[in-house]
Amino acid sequence: MALDWIPRAPKETILDHWFGDPKYIGTLDKPPSIVFEKRPVKKPETGEEIEGLYVGWVIVNNPAQGNSYNLGMLKGLASALNIAADDKSVVSIVLTGVGDRFFCTGGNVPEYAEYYSARGSDAYRMLMLYWSIQDSIFAAPKLTIRRINGMCLEGGDELSLPCDLTVASDLATFGVIGPLHGSAPLAGILQLRPLMWSFEDAFYNATSCDQWSAYKLYRKNYIYTVVPVLKQDGKFIKNPGVTTDRWLDENGEIVYGEEKTGEEREKARELIKTLPRDLSLLDKAVDEIVWRYVNLFPGSLSFSFAVLRDWKRSYYHSVRNSMSHWWGAPRFGEYDMGMTSFHTRKMTGKDTIDFIKYRQLLAKGHPIDEELFKAVMPKPKE
Numbered sequence: 001m002a003l004d005w006i007p008r009a010p011k012e013t014i015l016d017h018w019f020g021d022p023k024y025i026g027t028l029d030k031p032p033s034i035v036f037e038k039r040p041v042k043k044p045e046t047g048e049e050i051e052g053l054y055v056g057w058v059i060v061n062n063p064a065q066g067n068s069y070n071l072g073m074l075k076g077l078a079s080a081l082n083i084a085a086d087d088k089s090v091v092s093i094v095l096t097g098v099g100d101r102f103f104c105t106g107g108n109v110p111e112y113a114e115y116y117s118a119r120g121s122d123a124y125r126m127l128m129l130y131w132s133i134q135d136s137i138f139a140a141p142k143l144t145i146r147r148i149n150g151m152c153l154e155g156g157d158e159l160s161l162p163c164d165l166t167v168a169s170d171l172a173t174f175g176v177i178g179p180l181h182g183s184a185p186l187a188g189i190l191q192l193r194p195l196m197w198s199f200e201d202a203f204y205n206a207t208s209c210d211q212w213s214a215y216k217l218y219r220k221n222y223i224y225t226v227v228p229v230l231k232q233d234g235k236f237i238k239n240p241g242v243t244t245d246r247w248l249d250e251n252g253e254i255v256y257g258e259e260k261t262g263e264e265r266e267k268a269r270e271l272i273k274t275l276p277r278d279l280s281l282l283d284k285a286v287d288e289i290v291w292r293y294v295n296l297f298p299g300s301l302s303f304s305f306a307v308l309r310d311w312k313r314s315y316y317h318s319v320r321n322s323m324s325h326w327w328g329a330p331r332f333g334e335y336d337m338g339m340t341s342f343h344t345r346k347m348t349g350k351d352t353i354d355f356i357k358y359r360q361l362l363a364k365g366h367p368i369d370e371e372l373f374k375a376v377m378p379k380p381k382e
Contacts, residue, residue, distance in 0.1 A: 003370070005347070005380050006340055009115040015071055017125045022083065024075040028098065032062035032069075032108075034076025035098075036083060041091060044288045053091050055290055056084030060097040066105035066151065067097040069159070071126060073108075077159075078133050085140040091298070092290045093140060095160050096147035100229065100277045103148045103172065104156025109181075113343035117336040127324045130159065130187060131316075137162035138313050141302040143293045147286055148172045148214070148223070149279060158188035162312060164305065166223040167285040168214040170239040171230070171272070174222075175211030180352060182338015186323040191315040196222060213242045216257030224289075227281040230272065236281065241268035333368055341378055348378035 026033025037057040040049035058080045060067045069077070084093045097103040116123040137144050137160075146160045148168035154176050178184045185206055193202030197220055205212060214226045215238075228236040238244045243255045260268055293301065337353050345351035353376040366372050 003374070006344060007110070007114050008118065013115065015115065015122060017071070017122070017129055021075075022079055024072060024079045025083075026061065026076060028059070028061055031064065031098070032073055034073050034080055035059040035061050036080040038087075038090060041290060041294055042287050044284065044291050050294075052089055053294065054087075054089050055286075056080075056087065056090040056093045058084060058093060058095050060095075060104050060156075062108075063097075063099045063102060065108060065110075066153075067099070067102040067156070068105050068108040069155070070108040070111045071129075074126070074129050074133065078129065078136060081133060081136040081140070085136060085142065090142065091294050092143040092145060093137075094145045094147050094286055095137075095163055097149050097156075099150065100169070100171075100279055101150040103146075103150050103152040104159065105151055105153040106155030106158075106177075109339060109343045113336075113339035117339050124324055127187070130155075131320060131324070133159060134162045134188070134316065138309050138316075141305070142298070143290070143301070143305070145286055145289060147282060149282060151211075153211075154178055154183070154185055154189070155187060158185055161188040161192055162309070162316075164309070165289060166225075167282060167289070168217070168223050168226050169229045169279065169282055170214050170226045170242070170244075171277075172214040173211040174214070174217050175209065176206050177209050178338075179207055180209045180338070181342045182334040182336065187320075188316060191319065192312060195311070195315050213239070213257050213259060215239070215242050215244055219254075219257045225285055227285055229277050229279055229282065230275045231278050232275055236278070237275075239268075240271050241265060337373060337377065344378070344380070347380045349381055350378040353377055 024034070025036050028035050035058075037059065038054040039057055040051075041053040041055060042049055058077065060069060060073065060077075062068055062070075062073065081093065084090050116126065143165070144163040146163040146166040146168075148166060150169060150172055152160075152168075152172055152174050157174055176185045176189060184190065189206050193206050196202070197205070201220060204210075214223065217223050218226045228238045230237050230239065241260055243258050243260060247254060247256045249255045259265065337358075341348070341353050342351045358372070358376045361372055361375065
């Protein structure tokens, strides 16, 4: 079967990787885009707005595609973060996503599968832009906060990892999906999980493709705070799909933050579908953190931030340049197979390759070529 059914960018397509212009910042009514807003600093107790001082909100706006980012949005992120960092009236930067379901699910699969899978040199250039965004966060002379409003996967987690503090919705989940789709979390998770967690927790989370709850991440000291967003009878309730009412089960196993299973899980899912969501406690947590820091000397804080961030930055910088070349993998490699199968899932009814057949062919010494690609890829539905 020919491969012309697979969506690919035209051969003459060349994407421009230059950034740094405010023209790359968009508006909420025109996704996909990055939105930058200056919101007044507020006193948490009264809501009083403080004249002349602002929080710079950098918002990922692509809800139809899980708030994934494309090249244009990366340019917008770089521009917005640099503008916020340079603006003296902005006392803190908040990075978040549109809506209540997705923070950011990583790179845009159509763009990855159709363009970058066959253009290794441009994938490398795209990753250089990615690194520059993280450098902008590391270098910002002001507090940076991740406001995790929903699912935070792979590149979405990595891109925002340089932020100083994380506040999360308790419906948020965190995870890595790269090994399921031909990629690897080389832009921060592989470096920082072992620094921030125990090695074996870091190893499993960075490679298993399981998703962990915000409460489990809070338990493991990965995020600063978690707040409920569901309301029942006018009152906030914690995520019913996660165990939060006890630390241990009857066998002495730690269960706080673990996803419920079986019938409990199904009942929780049905309940979650029916309940309204309210992110006001998430915003309140942001306001309280900002207010605490706005009442401290900015110069002393800037120095402290720089020293503390160097622990993260050193791990990023130690291997990032060599890791960037991984993106130069040839067409028909694992990256191409993984992204293409995920991208064409509506055409085939399956979002992964045949992993067993792939491993069997590799065991026989089969080269990774077009023949292997055809053998393991899901086929379009009749």
